[in-house]
Amino acid sequence: MTSTVLSSLGEAVLHRNSLATLTVNWIVVREAESPQQILVTIDSISAIKATKTSNMHCFAWALGSFLMAAATAISKQSDGATIPFALVGLALLIGAQANRQASLALIADSDVIRTVYGTLPEAATLLTAIRSTRADRRWGERPAYELFMWWLAYVTLLV
Numbered sequence: 001m002t003s004t005v006l007s008s009l010g011e012a013v014l015h016r017n018s019l020a021t022l023t024v025n026w027i028v029v030r031e032a033e034s035p036q037q038i039l040v041t042i043d044s045i046s047a048i049k050a051t052k053t054s055n056m057h058c059f060a061w062a063l064g065s066f067l068m069a070a071a072t073a074i075s076k077q078s079d080g081a082t083i084p085f086a087l088v089g090l091a092l093l094i095g096a097q098a099n100r101q102a103s104l105a106l107i108a109d110s111d112v113i114r115t116v117y118g119t120l121p122e123a124a125t126l127l128t129a130i131r132s133t134r135a136d137r138r139w140g141e142r143p144a145y146e147l148f149m150w151w152l153a154y155v156t157l158l159v
Contacts, residue, residue, distance in 0.1 A: 015129040017122045019104060019115040022129050030116050042134055044108040050123060050157055051103045058096030065089030102157055124154035
C-alpha cells in the first residue's frame with residue numbers, strides 16, 4: 001500500500017523501514033493502533049518524541065541471576081556456581097538490551113501520530129533522516145545523511 005501512496009505522489013523515497021517511509025516532502029507512517037497508513041507533510045511536524053520499551057522479564061531474571069551469583073560467592077559451599085550464575089545474568093542483561101524497541105511520535109499541529117514499535121536502530125535512522133530532511137529543507141538543499149547524526153540519534157535512544 002505504501003508503494004501505491006508513493007506512486008501517486010511521484011516522489012523519490014529517501015528512507016524506508018518498518019516504521020515509516022520518508023520522501024522529500026512527505027512521511028508515510030504505519031500507525032501503531034491500526035493497520036492504516038497516514039500521510040504527513042514534513043513542514044507540519046513541530047516535534048518528534050521517541051518512546052522506548054524494555055522487556056522487564058529479562059531484567060528481572062538477570063537481577064535474580066546476579067542475586068544468586070552474589071549468594072553463592074558469599075556462601076561457604078559455593079562449589080563454583082558463582083561464575084555460571086553471573087554469566088547467565090550477563091547474557092540475560094545483554095539480551096534485554098538488544099531486544100529494546102522504540103516508537104516515534106510525530107507531533108503535527110495538534111495531532112500526535114505514533115509509529116509502530118521497531119528496533120532502536122530503525123527508530124534512530126528514521127529520526128535522523130527526518131531531522132536531516134527538515135534541516136536541509138530550511139537551508140534549501142537536497143537532504144544529505146551524516147553518520148555522526150545517526151550515531152547521535154542511536155546513542156540518544158539507548159539512554
